[in-house]
Amino acid sequence: MSVTYLEAIRAAQARALAEDPRVFIYGQDVGAFGGAFKATKNLANEFPGRVLDAPISEDAIAGLAVGAAIEGLRPIIEMQFADFSTVAFNQIVNQAATLYWRTQVPCPITVRLPCGATSGSGPFHSQTMETIYAHYPGLIVMTPATVEDAYSMLLEAVAIDDPVVFCEHKLLYYHLKADALPTEALPVGKARLAREGRDMTIVTYSAMVHEALAAADELKPEGWEIEVVDLRTVKPLDTDTVMASVARTGRLLCVGESWPWGGVSAEVIARVATEGFDLLDAPPQRLNAKDTPVPYHPNLWAAHRPTARSVAAAARKILRQ
Amino acid sequence: MVQTVLETGPVAEESTSRATHINAYRLMLLARVLDDKFASLYRAGKIHGGVFLGRGQEALSVAVGLSLREGDIFAPLIRDQAGRLAFGESILDAVRTYLGSSLGPMRGRDGNVHRGRPLQGLLPMISHLGAMIAVVNGTLFARRMKGISGTVGAACIGDGATSTGAFHEALNQAAVEKLPLVLVLADNQYAYSTPNSRQFACQSLLDRAAGYGVAGHGVDGTDLCACLNTVGQAVAQARAGHGPQLVVAQLLRLCGHGEHDVADYVDTKLKSSPVGRDCLKVAEEFLRQQSWASETDLAAWRSEAIQRVEEAVATVQREPAPDPFAEEWTALSSRQLTELHDEESPGPVDI
Numbered sequence: 001m002s003v004t005y006l007e008a009i010r011a012a013q014a015r016a017l018a019e020d021p022r023v024f025i026y027g028q029d030v031g032a033f034g035g036a037f038k039a040t041k042n043l044a045n046e047f048p049g050r051v052l053d054a055p056i057s058e059d060a061i062a063g064l065a066v067g068a069a070i071e072g073l074r075p076i077i078e079m080q081f082a083d084f085s086t087v088a089f090n091q092i093v094n095q096a097a098t099l100y101w102r103t104q105v106p107c108p109i110t111v112r113l114p115c116g117a118t119s120g121s122g123p124f125h126s127q128t129m130e131t132i133y134a135h136y137p138g139l140i141v142m143t144p145a146t147v148e149d150a151y152s153m154l155l156e157a158v159a160i161d162d163p164v165v166f167c168e169h170k171l172l173y174y175h176l177k178a179d180a181l182p183t184e185a186l187p188v189g190k191a192r193l194a195r196e197g198r199d200m201t202i203v204t205y206s207a208m209v210h211e212a213l214a215a216a217d218e219l220k221p222e223g224w225e226i227e228v229v230d231l232r233t234v235k236p237l238d239t240d241t242v243m244a245s246v247a248r249t250g251r252l253l254c255v256g257e258s259w260p261w262g263g264v265s266a267e268v269i270a271r272v273a274t275e276g277f278d279l280l281d282a283p284p285q286r287l288n289a290k291d292t293p294v295p296y297h298p299n300l301w302a303a304h305r306p307t308a309r310s311v312a313a314a315a316r317k318i319l320r321q
Numbered sequence: 322m323v324q325t326v327l328e329t330g331p332v333a334e335e336s337t338s339r340a341t342h343i344n345a346y347r348l349m350l351l352a353r354v355l356d357d358k359f360a361s362l363y364r365a366g367k368i369h370g371g372v373f374l375g376r377g378q379e380a381l382s383v384a385v386g387l388s389l390r391e392g393d394i395f396a397p398l399i400r401d402q403a404g405r406l407a408f409g410e411s412i413l414d415a416v417r418t419y420l421g422s423s424l425g426p427m428r429g430r431d432g433n434v435h436r437g438r439p440l441q442g443l444l445p446m447i448s449h450l451g452a453m454i455a456v457v458n459g460t461l462f463a464r465r466m467k468g469i470s471g472t473v474g475a476a477c478i479g480d481g482a483t484s485t486g487a488f489h490e491a492l493n494q495a496a497v498e499k500l501p502l503v504l505v506l507a508d509n510q511y512a513y514s515t516p517n518s519r520q521f522a523c524q525s526l527l528d529r530a531a532g533y534g535v536a537g538h539g540v541d542g543t544d545l546c547a548c549l550n551t552v553g554q555a556v557a558q559a560r561a562g563h564g565p566q567l568v569v570a571q572l573l574r575l576c577g578h579g580e581h582d583v584a585d586y587v588d589t590k591l592k593s594s595p596v597g598r599d600c601l602k603v604a605e606e607f608l609r610q611q612s613w614a615s616e617t618d619l620a621a622w623r624s625e626a627i628q629r630v631e632e633a634v635a636t637v638q639r640e641p642a643p644d645p646f647a648e649e650w651t652a653l654s655s656r657q658l659t660e661l662h663d664e665e666s667p668g669p670v671d672i
Binding site for chain 2 (some may be wrong): 024
């Protein structure tokens with residue numbers, strides 16, 4: 001008996017629907033069809049009238065969620081692909097994210113973003129959006145890397161009184177498995193030590209955690225012990241755990257699947273450089289996707305995003321310094 | 322079922338009671354006096370940021386506010402002072418928001434027309450046009466989900482907002498869900514400086530109703546009687562479960578986009594045409610014709626409105642401004658998830 005990352009997301013939604021009558025799911029094809037990725041499979045059946053198809057109107061989907069939240073409900077909205085959330089961007093960053101600050105009325109919506117690059121998906125079905133949403137005040141941005149976190153953090157997202165952008169990675173949907181759903185979890189906003197080490201810290205999140213762990217495996221026979229920090233939520237960002245790790249290792253590599261300009265990896269390095277410069281034995285580095293749209297062909301795609309091999313190569317450069 | 326009802330001029334005024342009409346007129350007058358006061362304060366440099374008036378749109382706006390009742394949802398736009406007052410927003414809420422009082426509903430965090438009390442059904446607009454319609458849809462959707470019926474939600478927009486994707490998505494969404502949405506479109510001939518000829522190509526914005534499969538109602542926005550009837554009818558239709566209603570009113574904005582705008586781009590022929598009539602004067606003249614108000618009444622109502630506005634402004638001018646040192650600088654209601662920056666930053670950890 002095992003459960004996949006995608007099944008965990010489905011199970012979390014089923015549990016949220018079962019336990020909280022305020023929860024409903026709204027998005028394109030999420031109803032009887034069960035969603036483009038089947039993340040809501042059978043839920044429309046199990047919870048009649050609470051899992052509803054929406055027109056192809058990302059702006060109106062998010063706007064409706066805000067209105068429902070004002071009325072005390074807890075909508076989960078699915079953007080079919082994270083890329084399409086740009087159409088809902090205004091409602092998310094200007095409507096949902098400002099509501100509490102402006103009016104003291106909370107806006108408990110969960111925006112599920114199936115994100116990340118998969119081979120053959122091309123420029124408009126592959127994007128990671130956490131950087132953009134994390135930039136805006138008033139949003140929580142989650143980037144679960146494990147089956148356990150996909151489950152527990154989605155439940156947390158629904159429970160939180162603020163808008164949560166839940167970035168679930170499509171590459172992990174089917175392949176990532178756990179023995180069972182978790183019964184306990186780290187608190188939201190707390191990073192996880194995915195692997196302990198003494199020579200260097202790799203700070204990363206989402207699917208890149210697995211590339212970083214594979215890179216650490218690759219570097220072990222060379223004598224290097226790599227510590228991997230999984231941020232879990234990129235906003236709030238658990239600076240304390242990052243700093244504590246860098247204090248132990250003295251070396252830092254940040255890895256993100258998003259584009260290099262600005263972003264989570266830049267933010268982590270900025271924080272470590274400003275608050276913990278003395279802890280560093282070598283200049284901190286970052287590794288991101290290339291600064292182009294995400295390519296379609298597998299050859300190009302595989303070279304566009306950081307991989308275990310490129311992470312290990314970047315790590316070696318830092319370790320030699 | 323698509324229906325298009327076109328009403329022009331004082332058609333069914335007998336159905337509008339004298340008391341309703343007088344109440345509506347007095348709210349319009351109060352809104353005009355309040356708007357004029359904001360304009361004066363703006364010119365005196367007493368207001369931070371812009372001032373946006375509803376001059377010329379009070380008849381339509383007041384009809385929306387009066388057609389709604391407690392428990393309904395109202396998302397006014399920038400020219401809805403009259404509708405806000407009719408819906409129950411206090412003068413103090415308006416003045417406090419314009420003057421940035423820390424005691425106002427927005428506590429100096431947002432200003433001018435960006436105000437509301439969501440839990441009382443008054444939604445605070447964001448600046449992006451068309452964006453409030455889907456939020457109203459959401460409140461109505463939620464009510465239905467909670468088993469509450471009989472609620473109506475009204476959203477006000479202008480001609481310019483009809484060009485946005487948000488308008489299209491939200492009106493279509495309301496139609497698909499058959500929500501009790503009343504979308505009130507003030508076609509005031511200009512979106513800021515852009516005339517209708519550069520905004521849309523259909524004959525009338527009322528034509529849009531059929532395309533979305535919603536009922537459409539045209540109305541002369543300068544005529545209070547017609548507005549009360551038409552908007553009242555649209556709200557009643559929505560309340561009765563007949564789905565979204567689109568009301569398109571023809572009128573002219575009798576001011577700039579904001580008080581910073583002299584609006585010299587407005588065609589003088591429009592100003593002297595029927596669409597350029599001042600709805601407040603039309604309503605006043607109607608009261609005289611019906612012998613529903615004497616000159617003494619009219620003068621007394623005006624001085625009462627002025628007094629109420631002056632009192633509110635005097636009160637708010639004595640109120641504290643927001644204090645940046647007392648301000649809680651977080652955008653999250655989940656305080657424990659707020660990130661610390663600046664001087665509160667935890668700094669390096671001890672090892």
